Amino acid sequence: MEKEKIIEVKDLIFYYEDKKKVLDNVSFEIYKGEYVTLIGHNGSGKSTLAKLLSYILEPIDGKIYIEGEELNENSIKNIRSKIGIVFQNPDNQFIGSTVEDDIAFGLENRNVKQQEMRKIVKEFATKVGMDKFLNKEPEELSGGQKQRVAIAGILALNLKIIIFDEATSMLDPEGVEEIRNLILTMKKENPELTVISITHDIEEAYLSDRVIILNEGKIYKNDVPNEVFKDEEEMRKIELDIPFVLKIKNELSKRNIIVPSEIKTIEGVAKFLCQ
Amino acid sequence: MRSDILGKYTPYNSIIHRLDPRLKFFALILLMVIVFLPFGNYTNRFIVLGILTLIIGLIMVIGRVSFSSFFRSLSSLWMMVIFLLIFMFFIPTKGDYPIYSFNENYTLYWDNLLQVAHILVRLILMIALTIILTSTTLPMDITYALDWYLTPLKLVKFPTQVVSLTISLALRFIPTLLNEANRIMNAQKSRGVDYNKGFFMAKIKSITTLIIPLLVSCFSRSDELAIAMEARGYDPYKHRTRYKSLKFSYKDLIALLIIILIASMVITFSICSSTISGFDDIINFIWGIKTI
Numbered sequence: 055m056e057k058e059k060i061i062e063v064k065d066l067i068f069y070y071e072d073k074k075k076v077l078d079n080v081s082f083e084i085y086k087g088e089y090v091t092l093i094g095h096n097g098s099g100k101s102t103l104a105k106l107l108s109y110i111l112e113p114i115d116g117k118i119y120i121e122g123e124e125l126n127e128n129s130i131k132n133i134r135s136k137i138g139i140v141f142q143n144p145d146n147q148f149i150g151s152t153v154e155d156d157i158a159f160g161l162e163n164r165n166v167k168q169q170e171m172r173k174i175v176k177e178f179a180t181k182v183g184m185d186k187f188l189n190k191e192p193e194e195l196s197g198g199q200k201q202r203v204a205i206a207g208i209l210a211l212n213l214k215i216i217i218f219d220e221a222t223s224m225l226d227p228e229g230v231e232e233i234r235n236l237i238l239t240m241k242k243e244n245p246e247l248t249v250i251s252i253t254h255d256i257e258e259a260y261l262s263d264r265v266i267i268l269n270e271g272k273i274y275k276n277d278v279p280n281e282v283f284k285d286e287e288e289m290r291k292i293e294l295d296i297p298f299v300l301k302i303k304n305e306l307s308k309r310n311i312i313v314p315s316e317i318k319t320i321e322g323v324a325k326f327l328c329q
Numbered sequence: 330m331r332s333d334i335l336g337k338y339t340p341y342n343s344i345i346h347r348l349d350p351r352l353k354f355f356a357l358i359l360l361m362v363i364v365f366l367p368f369g370n371y372t373n374r375f376i377v378l379g380i381l382t383l384i385i386g387l388i389m390v391i392g393r394v395s396f397s398s399f400f401r402s403l404s405s406l407w408m409m410v411i412f413l414l415i416f417m418f419f420i421p422t423k424g425d426y427p428i429y430s431f432n433e434n435y436t437l438y439w440d441n442l443l444q445v446a447h448i449l450v451r452l453i454l455m456i457a458l459t460i461i462l463t464s465t466t467l468p469m470d471i472t473y474a475l476d477w478y479l480t481p482l483k484l485v486k487f488p489t490q491v492v493s494l495t496i497s498l499a500l501r502f503i504p505t506l507l508n509e510a511n512r513i514m515n516a517q518k519s520r521g522v523d524y525n526k527g528f529f530m531a532k533i534k535s536i537t538t539l540i541i542p543l544l545v546s547c548f549s550r551s552d553e554l555a556i557a558m559e560a561r562g563y564d565p566y567k568h569r570t571r572y573k574s575l576k577f578s579y580k581d582l583i584a585l586l587i588i589i590l591i592a593s594m595v596i597t598f599s600i601c602s603s604t605i606s607g608f609d610d611i612i613n614f615i616w617g618i619k620t621i
Binding site: 108110134135137138139141143145146147148149150151152154155158159160161162163164165166167168171172175191192193207208211 | 497498505558560562564572
């Protein structure tokens with residue numbers, strides 16, 4: 055498979071006023087159509103990296119390229135039209151007064167015609183399973199539902215890259231599950247879409263294509279999930295756990311039952327065992 | 330807490346709900362003006378206000394406006410009544426029907442009481458009108474209506490879209506902030522703050538424990554909101570299309586005609602009432618019986 059670089063982060067250095075390096079020479083690449091998760095314990099610099107990627111903060115040194123274009127003050131407007139960001143707090147990114155108004159907000163900014171807008175809003179609300187809530191107000195929705203609306207608003211814009219900036223960290227377990235599944239279906243429907251998820255949900259990380267682990271401002275690991283989470287002891291050392299499914303698989307392998315590495319869900323393991 | 334908000338939108342599907350918000354807004358202003366028109370003597374005034382009360386009551390019934398919440402809101406008017414009565418007592422006016430003469434300079438008249446009643450009825454009608462608008466129209470639609478009325482200002486480069494978006498965002502965040510306030514209050518209560526106890530100063534002191542965290546969260550929210558809006562390509566000075574547009578249908582036209590008909594009748598009556606004094610005879614008659 056030919057890989058096309060869509061995001062390139064080069065020697066990124068960042069520190070706040072105290073001069074203590076939050077990010078220290080961070081470099082990585084993300085390819086078109088990939089689903090990459092960025093994980094790390096608190097203080098590893100992952101939130102800062104998220105802010106740098108969405109240009110809320112400016113890097114002290116180093117560069118970020120998006121589709122070959124350097125991220126800076128001049129290019130940000132153009133680049134924003136390629137990237138959608140789902141933020142952490144479901145309330146503070148709900149702009150419209152109802153679900154449909156919120157999904158339409160980005161479309162209104164792009165001067166999409168009204169007739170077309172109605173079709174698009176309906177289509178994407180259905181995609182995220184919110185079509186029955188079109189005229190509901192944010193107060194009537196759960197956190198997970200609000201995040202789904204935010205995702206619909208971004209999907210509707212037909213962007214190439216979506217960044218999830220700890221989008222599930224304020225949700226209840228049910229909401230986390232909802233969003234996790236939504237990302238996977240989204241990817242299945244549109245393999246061209248590049249998804250970067252900054253998260254501390256290791257279960258989500260396990261389901262992604264590639265995991266980048268940040269530890270103390272440096273890239274600690276950058277590999278496929280099965281490789282990254284191979285060594286439980288090592289993960290513990292950097293204050294991370296390994297996914298629950300992997301724990302089961304490890305226990306099973308001690309009993310000489312080898313579950314294939316493609317199986318990544320509990321349901322999958324159960325099915326495999328029943329065979 | 331939310332259900333108690335006065336004049337909160339109630340999602341019914343009445344004719345009043347379905348009317349164009351621009352029309353409702355116009356009708357609100359027109360009827361408010363009418364309520365405050367002068368109509369010569371008190372008899373005339375109360376006849377007109379009585380008719381208006383009937384009409385407004387009818388609209389409330391059609392629009393399924395909650396009467397219980399309306400009457401609850403009126404209960405806060407007693408402060409106003411006391412204020413008006415005191416005010417009336419200290420400012421002597423002239424009238425035809427004295428109650429009691431304290432001395433030759435100061436006499437209390439029935440007219441004064443009538444005046445208080447008159448002001449009160451006007452206020453109640455005004456509250457009713459506002460409640461009809463807010464409980465039958467989505468806040469967003471009111472914003473659209475407002476935006477439409479501001480359109481002429483576009484000629485002088487006034488950013489009407491910015492204004493209407495600001496208003497709609499403010500409306501959108503009212504319930505969110507109310508929830509937040511509730512949460513903070515509960516958190517402070519669990520730390521020993523008592524919001525109900527104590528006198529004036531103690532209450533103010535306890536309120537600061539609510540206001541400060543609320544303000545802090547407001548600022549961080551607005552910051553995040555601004556980033557989220559920018560991330561979705563919002564530029565206040567660029568043209569944006571509209572997801573919703575308002576439609577003026579034949580129903581609205583009929584409603585408009587009815588409103589204008591009522592208004593013109595009342596206004597005509599107001600102009601003529603200075604010449605008609607027939608109604609005054611009735612009150613004179615009643616007054617005559619009482620003095621006997």
